Amino acid sequence: MKTIVISLFAILAGTSFAMAADSGCDTFKWPVAREQALFAAAPAAQSGAALTVGQAMDFTLAAVDTISFEVPPDRAPAAGTFGATASIVVPPEGELQVSLSDEAWIDIVQDGHAVKSAGFSGVKTCPGIRKSVRFKLSAGPATVQLSGSKKADLKVAVLTPE
Template identity: 35%
Template sequence: MRRAAAIGLALLAVAGDARAQEAGSAGIPPACTAFDWSLMRELAWFSASSLAELASGATVAPDMPGAVLKLRPDAEVAFPVPPSRAPAPGTYGGILRFPALTMPGLYQVTLSEDAWIDVSQDGQTTRPPTAFTVRRDCPTIRKSVRYQFGTTPILIEVSGAKRDTIRIAIAPAE
């Protein structure tokens, strides 16, 4: 319950900013509003200077919807679950953990950059996505992938990134 309440409070805190951005979307590139579902709250989160910066392997605080993950060369990352797609040479990867959710349901994992993600809740197998949306010409968000999650901790593995940092958020699907 605490995780759901914290996400709810975070959503309320940025809701005004997201609505303001949506209302004045003239400053937002059209591609950023053309995803298959609204990512306005994620745009606000990814633009916030308070987004925590975490090293690979870290766990996001229960009251935070996401973080800036510092990546390492893919070859140096010990992925608990082998990536389902081999990363290209010279790319970056990392691991980010989210605490157990208090409410099961449909959630979306959103990334700021091109990268491959594998998501697990048992640390051994990957969860299949239910849907995804990608826009390569949005400078703030690259893709969002939806998953059906239970109430156990979440492991996100990032691989194949071209940069050494990436913003990641998890939020209930709207």
């Protein structure tokens, strides 16, 4: 009888661990391990900073009503929230993956227009990373607009999709 109880416990424990892993970072539509590693050592940045593909920054956000967005955010930010802008040079491949440590809205503006996202993945149970959004862009300069954050700090990673 002990063997059966211990075996049943081992099966249930294994199932619980698997379910816990599935409810965390593994449930993103694509891997986010690179972002997690970059977030751990992200240097501080202010609104207006230049982002580099393959790196992360730890932004100190400003009150959203004090930010001069190039175009109005696609989702109007609530009063009392925070935001920032950053410049980036899009590589010739044109695909970017922007990941955030917490909830906020991401717009990428290129040639004076907001570019619709090509993919989105978000998980509330992954420590240190909340969402990841993919964009198909033209090579050249672009502006990343962050808005609607309830917190005054936000880590942002910009990578090419795996």
